[in-house]
Amino acid sequence: MRDLQGIKQRFGIIGNYPGLNRAIDIAVQVAPTDLSVLITGESGTGKEAFPQVIHYYSARKHGQYIAVNCGAIPEGTIDSELFGHEKGAFTGATESRKGYFEVADGGTIFLDEIAELPLSTQVRLLRVLETGEFIRVGSSKVQKTNVRVIAASNVDVVRAINEDKFREDLFYRLNTVPIKIPALRERSDDIFLLFRKFSVDFAEKYRMPAIRLSNEAKSILINYSWPGNVRQLKNITEQISIIESEREINAETLREYLPDYTAIKLPAIIKRDEEKTFSTEREILYKVLFDMRSDMNDLKKLVLDLIKTGDIDVDFHEANSGVLKNLFRDTRHEDHAATVPDKPGPELSHRHNSNIQDTEEVVEESLSLAGKEVEMIRKALEKYNGKRKMAAQELGISERTLYRKIKEYGLEM
Numbered sequence: 001m002r003d004l005q006g007i008k009q010r011f012g013i014i015g016n017y018p019g020l021n022r023a024i025d026i027a028v029q030v031a032p033t034d035l036s037v038l039i040t041g042e043s044g045t046g047k048e049a050f051p052q053v054i055h056y057y058s059a060r061k062h063g064q065y066i067a068v069n070c071g072a073i074p075e076g077t078i079d080s081e082l083f084g085h086e087k088g089a090f091t092g093a094t095e096s097r098k099g100y101f102e103v104a105d106g107g108t109i110f111l112d113e114i115a116e117l118p119l120s121t122q123v124r125l126l127r128v129l130e131t132g133e134f135i136r137v138g139s140s141k142v143q144k145t146n147v148r149v150i151a152a153s154n155v156d157v158v159r160a161i162n163e164d165k166f167r168e169d170l171f172y173r174l175n176t177v178p179i180k181i182p183a184l185r186e187r188s189d190d191i192f193l194l195f196r197k198f199s200v201d202f203a204e205k206y207r208m209p210a211i212r213l214s215n216e217a218k219s220i221l222i223n224y225s226w227p228g229n230v231r232q233l234k235n236i237t238e239q240i241s242i243i244e245s246e247r248e249i250n251a252e253t254l255r256e257y258l259p260d261y262t263a264i265k266l267p268a269i270i271k272r273d274e275e276k277t278f279s280t281e282r283e284i285l286y287k288v289l290f291d292m293r294s295d296m297n298d299l300k301k302l303v304l305d306l307i308k309t310g311d312i313d314v315d316f317h318e319a320n321s322g323v324l325k326n327l328f329r330d331t332r333h334e335d336h337a338a339t340v341p342d343k344p345g346p347e348l349s350h351r352h353n354s355n356i357q358d359t360e361e362v363v364e365e366s367l368s369l370a371g372k373e374v375e376m377i378r379k380a381l382e383k384y385n386g387k388r389k390m391a392a393q394e395l396g397i398s399e400r401t402l403y404r405k406i407k408e409y410g411l412e413m
């Protein structure tokens with residue numbers, strides 16, 4: 001591999017995370033070929049440097065490099081921007097104009113936010129990728145160009161395909177060489193490195209001493225989920241550099257700059273899944289309670305039928321009147337309750353199907369479940385003097401879940 005450190009220096013890439021090194025390595029390896037490259041990664045992970053690395057290490061180095069943000073160009077003009085137009089092709093087309101694919105002949109085009117391309121433009125793009133041919137808007141003349149295409153996307157292109165927003169054939173054509181840029185939260189060791197670099201840069205820019213972090217703040221920085229990745233880290237470093245007069249930043253101050261601080265170390269996607277699981281758990285609980293209630297009702301009905309068909313004698317009634325009263329109390333209005341075991345009226349069979357009352361009870365029961373949870377968490381925390389790790393072990397949940405629940409129930413000690 002080429003001099004990795006040299007490449008990083010040249011393109012301002014900070015970090016030593018293996019996944020990042022691997023991405024740079026692939027970029028350099030693929031550079032001298034004319035293969036299309038698709039760069040994916042969450043927003044703010046640093047995708048923009050990669051097409052430049054590829055262009056620089058390719059034979060097209062001295063050709064044009066044009067970066068196009070597909071998401072920023074209005075749908076109505078994008079074909080003309082990319083492929084040019086003839087005079088009079090549309091209202092306002094007073095002159096003919098070359099598009100980027102014509103201008104960048106012999107060079108590289110970087111199509112950022114590729115998933116935003118309208119489907120009709122995707123067809124044109126596929127053609128130019130496959131044959132090198134394109135047609136200016138309003139023309140019928142086929143032209144040739146020799147352009148290397150590098151695309152990037154921070155959204156799930158596969159999902160866009162499933163939603164019929166992105167052509168599958170174009171995806172395969174672009175994705176000849178995929179490069180995935182890891183999320184910042186995966187690069188724990190790089191987070192502080194990046195922070196230090198940014199704080200020094202901003203100190204220079206604003207002519208003031210660089211901000212530093214207390215140990216506790218440092219650990220918060222490293223464990224935060226960074227949904228906005230490197231861009232977010234850069235932004236908050238700049239904000240803190242400007243706003244805070246104290247140069248040593250403590251945990252409390254840092255937290256103020258981290259939105260949704262509780263999302264600690266939860267990758268955006270996993271976090272969503274976790275929340276989903278949690279609500280699913282609750283739904284399952286509801287379902288179990290509902291099922292139990294319906295079983296109960298069936299049982300009651302069975303007993304009732306037994307009573308009605310007279311298979312059970314009077315002694316049974318007398319011996320069990322208390323139990324029967326209890327059993328049927330909650331399926332009826334209070335004023336009917338006392339009469340049920342002796343003379344079940346026809347209304348009973350309707351009543352036990354009424355779910356309105358049942359629903360309220362189920363909610364009540366699950367609320368008290370939440371109450372139990374709070375109590376258990378509180379006890380576990382007390383037992384271990386607030387040591388969350390031990391408490392989580394005792395409760396059989398992850399520390400992260402415990403952390404979330406502590407926040408949720410306001411149980412901070």
Ligand SMILES: Nc1ncnc2c1ncn2[C@@H]1O[C@H](COP(=O)(O)OP(=O)(O)OP(=O)(O)O)[C@@H](O)[C@H]1O
Nearest residue numbers: 012013014042043044045046047048049154230231
């Ligand atoms: N490894 C890195 N070292 C130094 N700076 C970085 C690094 N990665 C990203 N940055 C900086 O973070 C910011 C965001 O990076 P970039 O614009 O490349 O993100 P992106 O992946 O293109 O995001 P989006 O999908 O939102 O366009 C830029 O200012 C960039 O210079």
Ligand SMILES: [Mg+2]
Nearest residue numbers: 044047048112
């Ligand atoms: Mg970008």
